[in-house]
Amino acid sequence: MGRVVRAFLSLLLVLLIVPGWSGDERLKLPGDAPRLTVERVALNPDDPAMKRVGALTFLGGVALGSDDPAFGGFSALLVDGERFTLLSDGGNLLRFRMGADWRPRGVRFDPLPAGPGTGWRKSDRDSEAVAIDPRTGRMWVAFENDNAIWRYAPGFARGERWRRSGPMARWPEAGGAESMTRLRDGRFLAISETRRPPRGVDGRRPETRVGLIFAGDPTGRTTRIARFSYRPERGHHPVDMAELPDGRLLVLERRFALPFRWRTRVALVAPSAREMGAVRAGAVVSGRTVARLVPPLLTDNFEGIAVAQEGGAIVVWLVSDDNQLPVQRTLLLKFRLDREGDGKVAARRRTG
Secondary structure, eight states, rough: HHHHHHHHHHHHHHHHSTTTOOSOOOOOOOOSSSOOOEEOOSTTTTHHHHHHHHTTEEEEEEEEOOSOOOOOOOEEEEETTTTEEETTSSSSSEEEEEOOOHHHHEEEEESSSSSSSOEEEEEEEEEEEEEEOTOOOOEEEEEETTTTTEEOOGGGGGGGEOOOOOHHTTSSSSEEEEEEETTTTEEEEEEEESSSOOOOOTTTOOOOOEEEEESSTTTTOOOOOEEEEOOOOOOEEEEEEEETSSSSEEEEEEEEEEETTTEEEEEEEOOOOEEEEEEOOEEEEEOOEEEEEEETTOOOOOOEEEEEETEEEEEEEEOOOOOTTTTSSSEEEEEEEOOOOOOOOOBBOOOO
């Protein structure tokens, strides 16, 4: 009887320490001493001289690796000069500095300090998008399974507050806000990966995705919300977006087919309500193609996009989610967006 009582008390203690524990495997957390491996990659492995794809010029890229079991799954990206923040779909932050030598320095690998649920399971920390207010340093993270947005103090020091808005609460668990960005005017945009608008009078459901426009902080209880629709290319899903300096948007779209065939489209969306197809309440928005990453070019599960400026150039960064599978890689690629690009699918070799 004593052994039975001790076993019961031990189980009770576990449940008290981890209230939501249900026998699932514990979410892998980063170790104390992260070590990164870096391998330079070419845009076209069969033709390393190739630098141009659509309106993008390839400036370089690396495949990142680590023996830490928590490494990988990076779905969101922030870039500020030489400072990089990668956020995984398991709620882990990889932060480092990297310059022209493509060698990460000052590497930090930490879990988010707060989020939905207990943090025991990966579904508690399915973080898919990140945004930042450059003035205050505050961060916002969109969690897919919980369909909520959390706000964090600068540097992800702590969680401050969160909100699961009415429209977002009804999005599918596996089709939440994969895309989110903060605009310079203080508004936020979020697009569901799979949620489509209601069926029309003809009984058909539009081939668009539900988007939300937050008038301000999306975690504010009184922040006004308007809806719009985003139309990706057929067979593609929107997985991230970023604002350009002139107010235009780049939307990252992904297409997947077995066995592990990935297609990536970068689309350009008009900036203001004065232009056709711009993001505004009730609008159906679509973008023109800036570039496609399809074989024989480098392909993988690209889920994160970030925009930065270097001198007078607009730089576009992409990161891939390797799903923590050995057949995929964590790729971090750098491009220049050429203003003269017409967005058509094209590939030219650099001459000279």
